[in-house]
Amino acid sequence: MYPSLHTDRRSFLKKMAMLSAMTAAAGMFPGILFAEEQERGIPADTDLDWKKAPCRFCGVGCGVLIGTENGKAIAVKGDPKSTVNKGLCCVKGYHSIMALYGKDRLTKPLVKKNGSYVETSMKEALDLVASKMQETIKEHGKDAVSIYGSGQWTIPDGYVASKLFKGCIGTNNVEANARLCMSTAVTGFMTSFGIDEPMGCYEDIDHADTFVLWGNNMAEMHPVLFSRLLDQRLRRGVKIKDFATRTTRTSMAADKSILFIPQTDLAVANAICYEIINNGWVNTEFVQEHCNFNKGLTEMGYGLEDNYQFTDKPEAISFEDYKTFLEDYAPEKVARLSGVSVKDIKYLAAHFGDPNKKVMSLWCMGPNQHSRGTWMNNLIYNIHLLTGKISNPGNSPFSLTGQPSACGTVREVGTLTHKLPHGVVTNKKDREFAAKIWNVPVENIDPKPTYHTVEMFRALDRGDIRFMWIQVTNPMVTMPKLKLYRDGANKEGRFIVVSDIYPTPTTDVADVILPSAMWIEREGMYGNSERRTQYFEQMVQPPGEAMSDTVQLLEVAKRMGFEKQFYYKDETHIEEIYNEYRKHHEGKKHNMAPLEVLKSQPGAMWPYVDGKSTQWRFNAKYDPACSNGKDFHFYGKEDGRAVIWQRPYEPAAEEPDAEYPYWLCTGRVVEHWHTGSMTRRIPVLHQAMPHSYVELNPGDAKRLQILTGDKVKLTTRRGEITLPASINERGVPAPMQVFVPFFDENMLINEITLDSFCPISKEPDYKKCAVNVEKA
Amino acid sequence: MPIKSYLAYPHKGKKKYLQQAFLALEGCEVLPADNEDLLILVTETDSREAEDCLKKKLEAIPSLKLLAMVSGFDTPKP
Ligand code: SF4
Numbered sequence A: 001m002y003p004s005l006h007t008d009r010r011s012f013l014k015k016m017a018m019l020s021a022m023t024a025a026a027g028m029f030p031g032i033l034f035a036e037e038q039e040r041g042i043p044a045d046t047d048l049d050w051k052k053a054p055c056r057f058c059g060v061g062c063g064v065l066i067g068t069e070n071g072k073a074i075a076v077k078g079d080p081k082s083t084v085n086k087g088l089c090c091v092k093g094y095h096s097i098m099a100l101y102g103k104d105r106l107t108k109p110l111v112k113k114n115g116s117y118v119e120t121s122m123k124e125a126l127d128l129v130a131s132k133m134q135e136t137i138k139e140h141g142k143d144a145v146s147i148y149g150s151g152q153w154t155i156p157d158g159y160v161a162s163k164l165f166k167g168c169i170g171t172n173n174v175e176a177n178a179r180l181c182m183s184t185a186v187t188g189f190m191t192s193f194g195i196d197e198p199m200g201c202y203e204d205i206d207h208a209d210t211f212v213l214w215g216n217n218m219a220e221m222h223p224v225l226f227s228r229l230l231d232q233r234l235r236r237g238v239k240i241k242d243f244a245t246r247t248t249r250t251s252m253a254a255d256k257s258i259l260f261i262p263q264t265d266l267a268v269a270n271a272i273c274y275e276i277i278n279n280g281w282v283n284t285e286f287v288q289e290h291c292n293f294n295k296g297l298t299e300m301g302y303g304l305e306d307n308y309q310f311t312d313k314p315e316a317i318s319f320e321d322y323k324t325f326l327e328d329y330a331p332e333k334v335a336r337l338s339g340v341s342v343k344d345i346k347y348l349a350a351h352f353g354d355p356n357k358k359v360m361s362l363w364c365m366g367p368n369q370h371s372r373g374t375w376m377n378n379l380i381y382n383i384h385l386l387t388g389k390i391s392n393p394g395n396s397p398f399s400l401t402g403q404p405s406a407c408g409t410v411r412e413v414g415t416l417t418h419k420l421p422h423g424v425v426t427n428k429k430d431r432e433f434a435a436k437i438w439n440v441p442v443e444n445i446d447p448k449p450t451y452h453t454v455e456m457f458r459a460l461d462r463g464d465i466r467f468m469w470i471q472v473t474n475p476m477v478t479m480p481k482l483k484l485y486r487d488g489a490n491k492e493g494r495f496i497v498v499s500d501i502y503p504t505p506t507t508d509v510a511d512v513i514l515p516s517a518m519w520i521e522r523e524g525m526y527g528n529s530e531r532r533t534q535y536f537e538q539m540v541q542p543p544g545e546a547m548s549d550t551v552q553l554l555e556v557a558k559r560m561g562f563e564k565q566f567y568y569k570d571e572t573h574i575e576e577i578y579n580e581y582r583k584h585h586e587g588k589k590h591n592m593a594p595l596e597v598l599k600s601q602p603g604a605m606w607p608y609v610d611g612k613s614t615q616w617r618f619n620a621k622y623d624p625a626c627s628n629g630k631d632f633h634f635y636g637k638e639d640g641r642a643v644i645w646q647r648p649y650e651p652a653a654e655e656p657d658a659e660y661p662y663w664l665c666t667g668r669v670v671e672h673w674h675t676g677s678m679t680r681r682i683p684v685l686h687q688a689m690p691h692s693y694v695e696l697n698p699g700d701a702k703r704l705q706i707l708t709g710d711k712v713k714l715t716t717r718r719g720e721i722t723l724p725a726s727i728n729e730r731g732v733p734a735p736m737q738v739f740v741p742f743f744d745e746n747m748l749i750n751e752i753t754l755d756s757f758c759p760i761s762k763e764p765d766y767k768k769c770a771v772n773v774e775k776a
Numbered sequence B: 001m002p003i004k005s006y007l008a009y010p011h012k013g014k015k016k017y018l019q020q021a022f023l024a025l026e027g028c029e030v031l032p033a034d035n036e037d038l039l040i041l042v043t044e045t046d047s048r049e050a051e052d053c054l055k056k057k058l059e060a061i062p063s064l065k066l067l068a069m070v071s072g073f074d075t076p077k078p
Helices: A009-028 A035-040 A091-101 A122-140 A155-169 A183-193 A202-206 A223-236 A249-253 A265-278 A284-290 A319-329 A331-338 A342-353 A373-386 A406-412 A428-438 A453-462 A482-489 A549-559 A573-584 A595-600 A683-688 A698-703 B015-023 B048-059
Strands: A049-054 A063-069 A072-078 A110-113 A116-119 A145-149 A174-176 A210-214 A239-244 A256-259 A291-295 A315-317 A359-363 A396-399 A467-471 A495-500 A512-515 A524-527 A532-536 A642-646 A662-667 A694-696 A711-716 A719-727 A737-741 A769-775 B002-010 B028-032 B039-044 B064-074
Touching: A009 A072, A009 B002, A009 B028, A009 B039, A009 B064, A049 A532, A063 A091, A072 A091, A091 A683, A091 B064, A110 A122, A122 A145, A122 A467, A122 A495, A122 A512, A122 A549, A145 A155, A145 A453, A155 A174, A155 A406, A155 A428, A155 A524, A155 A549, A155 A573, A174 A453, A183 A373, A183 A396, A183 A642, A202 A223, A210 A342, A223 A239, A223 A249, A223 B064, A239 A249, A239 A342, A256 A342, A265 A319, A265 A331, A265 A342, A265 A373, A284 A291, A284 A373, A291 A319, A315 A319, A319 A331, A319 A642, A331 A342, A359 A373, A373 A396, A373 A642, A406 A524, A428 A573, A453 A482, A532 A595, A549 A573, A573 A595, A683 B048, A694 A698, A694 A711, A698 A719, B002 B015, B002 B048, B015 B028, B015 B039, B039 B048, B048 B064
Parallel strands: A145 A174, A145 A467, A210 A239, A210 A359, A239 A256, A291 A642, A359 A396, A467 A495, A495 A512, A662 A737, A694 A719
Antiparallel strands: A049 A063, A063 A072, A072 B064, A110 A116, A110 A512, A291 A315, A524 A532, A662 A769, A694 A737, A711 A719, A711 A769, B002 B039, B002 B064, B028 B039
């Protein structure tokens, strides 16, 4: 018999580590043999109890297996049964369980009294939250209360939040931090296809010949998917093209790295379309059969003013009109603007134009956090639509998501001001449908959207919003032009509730702090980038009085008199909520898999029809919702046709000038999850990346006589910040550009960023503003 | 006391060299696949610092093309 865990724990764990790797290898190389192993006879698991869950961190949504022992999570391995990661796991995923056990976990509710926090019971804290909300509604009206959630909300969290606020209280003051990262992807999909989320799936990686990464540092942000790309290159010789503003780990691993001047991706994408048309690479039959051409309004502004409003006015145009428009984007003209050579523009276009090559485009925050982000998403779709390289294995424009349930909770449940789980608040039929399932009078659901995220925080500053409940997110680190919004939250007469697992700069502005149960301390589901819904059960107990965000919301709803709508039993509430939620999506276009299926396998992809996930939507071969009798059916649009949009290049809201001569770009690093509130408490990750920094181009650094580690002062029109310099380390910005990660709450880069946003999606542009750089 | 496992991809024709390079480092156990260009590497170190140091050495091996992490275990110090 194999030695017990206690007598030879390390040797046992080593064998387990070996076994995990062998299983992963078997998933990637069917038929792989390890002779030596057979002699050694690796044991089956013994005392450790392994249970499956989606990873807590990024939107890749890797399947992981969590090993628990004596009520504590002690080990993580990639789930070899998961088609997402095939047994692999990145540094954050592996360390994820350590985020449960930081020393300063919030375990008791805290209420601010005379400027300091006092411990109280959960019952009293929830009573206070409910009564404050009722009082605010009575004094200032229903639109004075709001909830701000997250793409890290589980599906049940977001669902009950939306039902309480939209259905019961009757306000559309429901937003989530995915507005800051994914709302552009949504408006991109809605304008081009009339329905949200990617048509393809991760399996496209196994079929594509060329990968074009649009401003997407996958090596750090989607590491396991990037490993899958590299694996395909080793096996099949696929090509990876990195198109970005900065040289990153992704650029270094790519076959070709092409740098462009910030914001000019719009022009380069149009130039690619110009080349496709001029070289006769258009898939004419596909375009004639399945596409329309539209143009929208231009010179929309950048949303910098309070109460800024914009609604696009689409107008049909002909193919000839579109062709004429593209004449301004001949490669020779675009090369001057973008800094991308004519040769490189033609090179990129040729990959899309080659009828024998399957092309997958991948992007995330580059095109999304962009003051013309919806346009940029449209332009990538244009390229794939013109060439017919879409909705087919390996031909796939694929918008990646950042958070574990930005798709599952924010986009699918619809926790944004204008959305309902099915459809939008402005549509009478959609309101009636939701009201019926929610068991509320239809008049309760307000037909008018209220505030998108930036405007919601502006409303808090103005006093139009008086009560805000923030769950699973850290806006006092992530809001652009941060000081304005922090001062607003701290104003007299505002009441802020924050549900979280650790103290953060956001709990610092709270009147009530509620301790939350995290991830596997409760039951729930996440939905990842590829429309995959994944279930996890409760595996360990939450500390102290910590409670899931779902239960916190249910308790407050009941205290406010909505017992009828929040009837769920304690033991089965997650199952009941999910079953109710599924009703919103019934039908071939969005059916969600039953809970038993999610419990039995590493997730399922919607539309889940006749016991099967749908891998490629809009293609009649794979998607049972196609009903037009043709090979493709873009059924999100009434006439079943996708839209190719005429979208021009327009400059960014703020570009470098004599006073502020550099571009400032912000972003993430592989070690840390967003604002670092969890990963900075994991010693190994914190040690690997202990603080923020500013990356400079080596030429600029030399001219300014700055060495790595020297203090550098960055100044924008919003303020200044001092950070240590990083030169030729992880990333290398182009000349006259700097990059700063945003994970460090002690070096808040968002104090100096600009709150301009895409007028269509209202997503801020964190990638571009003007900055001055000096040695401090 | 971290224990980690990886899939290690050698450069073409360098599987043997890679295996030898791994074995020359303390705390590495290697299992080469019989019929594919792939090795499994299990590392065992005494501290996070030693782990970081080993990782740097691994990444510097010329015959290594790609190292993909599969699992990790952190055992408390005895
Ligand atoms: S790639 Fe993302 S989902 Fe996968 S293990 Fe890493 S952090 Fe988790």
